[in-house]
Amino acid sequence: MNAFSAGLTRFIPLLLGALLLAAYTLLPVVIQPERGATTPYVLLENRANNELELPTAGLQLVAMAALGALCLGVWNVLAPQFGRAIAVLTALCGGLALTYFIIFARDYAAEEATYLASLGPGFWLMLATAGLLLAQVLLPRPRPPARYAIMRVLGNQEGVLLLTVLAMTIAVGIANPRFVAERNLSDIIMTTSYIAIAAIGMSMVIITGNIDISVGSLMGLLALISGRVSLLTDWASATFGLATPEARGLVIAVSWVAPVLCGALVGALIGFAVTYLKIPSIVVTLGMRSIIFGGMVVWTNGERVVDMPPEYFLAQMRPLNIPMPIYFMVVLVIVAALWMRYSAAARALYAVGGNAEAARLSGLNERRVIMQAFILNGVFAGVASLLYATQFQTIQPTPQPNVELAIISAAVVGGVSILGGTGTVIGAMLAALLLNAIRSALVFINVSPFWVQAVQGVLILLTVLADIFRRRRQST
Amino acid sequence: MFMAEQAASSRPNTPPPGGLRQFLLSQEGVLLLLGVAMVLLLATRSDKFLTVDNLLNQGRLLAEIGLVALPMTYIIITGGIDLSVGSIFGLCAVVLGFSWQVVGLPLELAIVVTLITGALAGLVNGLFIVRVGVPPLIMTLATLAFYRGLAQGISEARSVTGYPEWFFGMGQGDFLGVPQQLWVLALATLVAGIILGLTTFGRALYAIGNNETAARFSGLPVDRYKLLIYTFSGLMSGVAGYIFVSRVTTTRSDMGSGLELDAIAAVVLGGTSILGGSGSILGTIIGVILIQLLKNGLALTGVTTDATTVVIGVVLIAAILFNTFIQRRRAQ
Numbered sequence: 001m002n003a004f005s006a007g008l009t010r011f012i013p014l015l016l017g018a019l020l021l022a023a024y025t026l027l028p029v030v031i032q033p034e035r036g037a038t039t040p041y042v043l044l045e046n047r048a049n050n051e052l053e054l055p056t057a058g059l060q061l062v063a064m065a066a067l068g069a070l071c072l073g074v075w076n077v078l079a080p081q082f083g084r085a086i087a088v089l090t091a092l093c094g095g096l097a098l099t100y101f102i103i104f105a106r107d108y109a110a111e112e113a114t115y116l117a118s119l120g121p122g123f124w125l126m127l128a129t130a131g132l133l134l135a136q137v138l139l140p141r142p143r144p145p146a147r148y149a150i151m152r153v154l155g156n157q158e159g160v161l162l163l164t165v166l167a168m169t170i171a172v173g174i175a176n177p178r179f180v181a182e183r184n185l186s187d188i189i190m191t192t193s194y195i196a197i198a199a200i201g202m203s204m205v206i207i208t209g210n211i212d213i214s215v216g217s218l219m220g221l222l223a224l225i226s227g228r229v230s231l232l233t234d235w236a237s238a239t240f241g242l243a244t245p246e247a248r249g250l251v252i253a254v255s256w257v258a259p260v261l262c263g264a265l266v267g268a269l270i271g272f273a274v275t276y277l278k279i280p281s282i283v284v285t286l287g288m289r290s291i292i293f294g295g296m297v298v299w300t301n302g303e304r305v306v307d308m309p310p311e312y313f314l315a316q317m318r319p320l321n322i323p324m325p326i327y328f329m330v331v332l333v334i335v336a337a338l339w340m341r342y343s344a345a346a347r348a349l350y351a352v353g354g355n356a357e358a359a360r361l362s363g364l365n366e367r368r369v370i371m372q373a374f375i376l377n378g379v380f381a382g383v384a385s386l387l388y389a390t391q392f393q394t395i396q397p398t399p400q401p402n403v404e405l406a407i408i409s410a411a412v413v414g415g416v417s418i419l420g421g422t423g424t425v426i427g428a429m430l431a432a433l434l435l436n437a438i439r440s441a442l443v444f445i446n447v448s449p450f451w452v453q454a455v456q457g458v459l460i461l462l463t464v465l466a467d468i469f470r471r472r473r474q475s476t
Numbered sequence: 477m478f479m480a481e482q483a484a485s486s487r488p489n490t491p492p493p494g495g496l497r498q499f500l501l502s503q504e505g506v507l508l509l510l511g512v513a514m515v516l517l518l519a520t521r522s523d524k525f526l527t528v529d530n531l532l533n534q535g536r537l538l539a540e541i542g543l544v545a546l547p548m549t550y551i552i553i554t555g556g557i558d559l560s561v562g563s564i565f566g567l568c569a570v571v572l573g574f575s576w577q578v579v580g581l582p583l584e585l586a587i588v589v590t591l592i593t594g595a596l597a598g599l600v601n602g603l604f605i606v607r608v609g610v611p612p613l614i615m616t617l618a619t620l621a622f623y624r625g626l627a628q629g630i631s632e633a634r635s636v637t638g639y640p641e642w643f644f645g646m647g648q649g650d651f652l653g654v655p656q657q658l659w660v661l662a663l664a665t666l667v668a669g670i671i672l673g674l675t676t677f678g679r680a681l682y683a684i685g686n687n688e689t690a691a692r693f694s695g696l697p698v699d700r701y702k703l704l705i706y707t708f709s710g711l712m713s714g715v716a717g718y719i720f721v722s723r724v725t726t727t728r729s730d731m732g733s734g735l736e737l738d739a740i741a742a743v744v745l746g747g748t749s750i751l752g753g754s755g756s757i758l759g760t761i762i763g764v765i766l767i768q769l770l771k772n773g774l775a776l777t778g779v780t781t782d783a784t785t786v787v788i789g790v791v792l793i794a795a796i797l798f799n800t801f802i803q804r805r806r807a808q
Contacts, residue, residue: 211613213737273793277797277800278800279793279796279797279800280750280751282557282740282750283744283750283792283793283796284793286737286740286741286744286789286792287741287789287790287792287793287796288789288793289737289789290741290785290786290788290789290792291785291786291789291790291793292789293782293785294781294782294783294784294785294786294787294788294789295782295786296782297780297782297785298780298782298783298786401733405617405620405621408617409617409618409621412614412617448629448632450628450629450631450632450633451625451628451629452625453621453622453624453625453628453629454621454622454625454626454628454629455625456621456622456625457618457619457620457621457622457623457624457625458618458622460617460618460621460622461604461610461615461618461619461622464610464614464615464618465608465610468608468609468610
């Protein structure tokens with residue numbers, strides 16, 4: 001690359017960002033001067049107050065993308081050594097603007113479509129600029145020294161996920177401020193929490209090179225067990241005369257611990273079948289899935305569990321005004337992450353998943369390690385099901401559909417390799433958060449909820465592809 | 477396991493391959509015995525079970541799973557897996573309904589479009605697995621969500637009904653006294669069995685499943701074959717989706733949820749190793765039939781569907797356990 005093109009590359013993000021911003025702010029005025037000068041306001045003002053009096057809130061996404069690209073462009077000029085990272089972020093801005101133009105303006109909000117149509121060539125200019133912002137990522141750039149923190153962040157799955165979650169929250173929050181309202185955010189985290197907790201256990205199982213597709217059914221069963229035990233408070237007080245609050249508290253405590261213990265038991269059973277009976281885990285858990293599912297419906301006769309005692313609802317408690325599941329998620333993820341990183345027992349999980357033969361030769365008991373992973377998976381499934389069971393006033397007699405899909409997806413998107421040996425639980429938590437936040441975000445920018453799953457599918461694929469390409473590059 | 481089998485067959489005192497004893501000790505033989513025993517037992521419990529009418533009707537119900545399980549056998553033999561078949565099934569059902577009613581294609585053309593959609597969906601799986609190197613489990617997990625999402629997005633929870641009378645022929649009509657879809661399944665089984673057992677393509681699938689690197693170095697077109705079987709899987713899911721719509725006379729986007737697990741269960745029950753390298757079409761078809769008869773027979777004797785689910789889970793694990801036990805005995 002010669003000096004001239006290198007110099008040009010250095011200014012391209014800035015130029016494109018400026019162009020998009022200019023098009024966004026100036027063109028409406030230049031092209032249709034009869035509308036009057038709104039220039040100073042258009043950036044900050046919600047275009048609901050625009051001259052057409054149309055609610056075009058989503059357009060602000062384009063303004064944000066333009067501003068973002070502009071700032072990144074300035075940064076690129078000042079610090080070209082970050083060129084690659086900046087190029088990726090700038091492309092994200094372009095992608096954001098494009099997404100808005102292509103999907104939403106065309107068929108969702110008729111008012112915005114009208115407004116954009118009234119811009120005529122200005123619309124096409126914005127569209128083309130956004131496309132160029134996306135395309136500039138393909139320009140050749142010098143490989144940066146690896147010591148910059150930003151490259152390290154972009155170099156691992158957790159960093160990418162965190163940035164994506166933040167970028168999405170900010171972007172959607174600007175388009176529709178109700179998305180970032182405290183209530184909605186805590187809703188998202190609440191629904192994420194039990195998926196994330198179950199994903200911790202799933203990560204451990206997948207890291208050892210196994211899989212558990214029965215975890216959804218198991219969680220349904222454990223929730224029922226927990227609920228049924230809590231119903232015993234009245235029975236216990238009647239039978240043993242345990243009417244004191246302490247005794248009631250004891251029964252409630254048992255109902256909280258029961259799913260965790262039962263989960264560990266089922267996990268041990270699966271682990272036993274996988275390690276000692278040598279049945280591949282996918283087959284064992286496929287069988288367990290039908291056994292648990294059917295057994296559960298037979299046991300409950302398809303009846304919901306209701307009328308749990310008021311003290312039972314752990315997930316509804318809000319110490320310090322923060323919902324309980326958030327504490328559980330944060331504490332468990334931190335503990336598990338530290339454990340996975342620093343304890344010998346957890347490093348054995350990676351060793352067995354990475355190379356079972358080598359692990360065996362270095363004296364690890366492979367069976368015990370895999371057994372341990374499945375038991376822990378059962379424990380985390382137990383905690384997750386407890387949070388799920390105590391969230392609402394009723395417990396359904398059937399497992400939530402596709403919950404194992406959500407859990408496995410979270411683990412995989414979080415960077416846990418299905419081939420075993422790599423991955424972290426923080427990644428799994430962030431992925432669970434992202435998959436759930438996307439569901440909510442699409443609703444807030446008025447995408448039909450019917451498309452949510454398709455978007456999630458694409459997202460799973462994209463993150464997995466990113467992971468594969470990154471590994472390929474690191475290994476060469 | 478492959479090594480063990482090789483070691484066993486090189487021993488001088490093991491009986492020569494073939495022969496009745498060999499067959500009875502194979503997974504297919506065991507299953508067949510189990511199936512016959514089960515049929516006899518269930519026949520004594522309900523006089524409606526062992527009637528031609530009932531059995532043919534069961535044939536109608538198992539055709540869709542059977543059609544999906546055939547390519548699944550190929551895929552599992554190569555050491556892969558396809559979790560997206562249920563979603564392709566649903567997507568194809570929706571494409572069929574909407575390309576006819578909403579887009580306005582003639583129904584014949586809509587059927588063709590449906591089958592092409594299925595094949596394309598499978599091809600996309602295959603391309604990513606082969607060209608990019610995404611593990612099959614992950615790729616098809618992603619498309620399990622994606623294709624189902626497409627089906628939901630296209631249909632927006634609306635169902636399509638009001639198909640013309642002739643359309644129901646495939647799902648409800650008979651040909652020579654046997655349900656039409658059973659002919660399709662029989663033909664597909666025959667072709668799939670011959671291809672797997674008697675062609676170099678079939679042998680190559682086993683080779684890929686046993687040792688992909690070795691297969692590659694022996695000059696087998698591994699990538700092309702894999703692409704083919706995933707496309708075939710998508711196509712057959714499309715065919716099954718079409719037959720299903722024709723049978724139940726309506727189209728909904730949630731059709732075929734969980735079909736992938738039923739198909740995998742049947743394949744695994746039929747003796748195909750989930751680790752790849754061994755298995756047969758005969759075993760798969762016996763597995764499919766066994767599960768359906770078990771469901772039907774238990775239902776006729778008054779067992780609830782959910783208890784039947786438990787039984788199928790137990791049978792699945794027990795069959796695999798028995799199989800590994802025999803394999804180990806033979807290896808010793």
